[in-house]
Amino acid sequence: MASEQVPPVVDAAGGATPPERLTGEGAHFDWYQCTIRDDLEHVLDVFCQAWGLTVHDGTPRYSYTNGYDLKGDDGVAVYVLHGGNGGGVHCWASGHRAEPFATLVREQWPDDHHVTRMDSAIDFQDDGDADAMWTRLYDQCLDLAAWRTRKDGERVERARPIQTRHYGDYVEKVRGRTLYMGSPKADALVRLYEKGKQLRGQAVKPDLTAPLDWCRLEVQVRPKKAARARAAYVSADEVWGMAVWTRDLLEAVEGVKVKHEPLDIWRETNDERALMWLAHQYGPTLDRLAAANGGDWSKVFDLVAAALDNRPKPEPLRLTPRGSNHGG
Structure with a gap:
């Protein structure tokens, strides 16, 4: 078999020191x-306080707008992204x-x-x-x-x-x-x-x-x-x-x-995906209804239930008999 370039499986955070166990004793x-x-500031503070890290500008990725590298004595310990991409x-x-x-x-x-x-x-x-x-x-x-x-x-x-x-x-x-x-x-x-x-x-x-x-x-x-x-x-x-x-x-x-x-x-069902899309599409409308009702979401649910009860029923599909004349 010909030799090929090994894809990167390197330890991105360093870690060249072998672990204490090398016998397959657990994962x-x-x-x-x-x-x-x-909050971003609180997250950064927790990591920096725990391990004596300092915050440096990093590279944004995954559709986030800001990147931060939290560095210790031996390089970047934690990579952090923030802004955009759903919060x-x-x-x-x-x-x-x-x-x-x-x-x-x-x-x-x-x-x-x-x-x-x-x-x-x-x-x-x-x-x-x-x-x-x-x-x-x-x-x-x-x-x-x-x-x-x-x-x-x-x-x-x-x-x-x-x-x-x-x-x-x-x-x-x-x-x-x-x-x-x-x-x-x-x-x-x-x-x-x-x-x-x-x-x-x-x-x-x-x-x-x-x-x-x-x-x-x-x-x-x-x-x-x-x-x-x-x-x-x-x-x-x-x-x-x-x-x-x-x-x-x-x-x-x-x-x-x-x-x-x-x-x-663990995967979302079709109904769960549909519900998430409904929340994405009509979330602002539902938020306005909740605000108009003093933040009482039970009233919003009642309004939605009433709207479902009053929605027009679809007309039955009428099929043209086979062999009929479609012309005038």
Whole structure:
């Protein structure tokens, strides 16, 4: 297999120091991104006070009008966006900062933040053997991509295998390899890559002390709008339960069983989407009616109910008998 350029799976917030555990003992957040319903100044103050950060101008993105980089001694710790795009304060942290960031956000805004992306990672090491750990995890991933276990315990070939993509140095095995599982457009995507080799080979601040046998398996989840509030309470282990195949992969490589939280039950129903559109389209009218009735929304609901009762009934569809003469 020819070598390819590895897509960026770098730790955007630094974090070249290997974690304390490298044996696959549980999952941890490696990326946590959310929108907080609070005043911008208060959000900035919470992060800066907690970690001694300073605020710098950043790059606006995702249709926000303002960007801020909260920096510590070793670079940007938290990225913050504000203005436009529906309001709220959008922020994220990655790498070794993701776990304390998620903890702080959940402590400060438990019911007032919605998660837009979270990555749950598990680190593995195999006592210095640079290839053995990769080979074991890689084989388990490919096996699960092609096969599934039925409820009766029988293994059967998948009718639709899970999509896999290979990047990196599969020939010389020096610069690191990456395996992607799942469609890039799917709600859940899994990456297996050689974290130690990735850190050693990165262009900026390469870490030549990173263990060569350090492999990382991580799942990336982007909750849909209806699921973002629920995701704010999901643990790093439970992230793996958001799809059946990622739950099964966690059990295969770690022996850990988590509850399956089907992504499809989190998605908005057609009626919920229609209601959101109604609120978007007629929200100003409803607000004016509420103001005219002293802020009493029960009166507004009564007005809406009366309007529904009095709406014109559609006339029955009249079909022209087949063979009739349409001409004059």
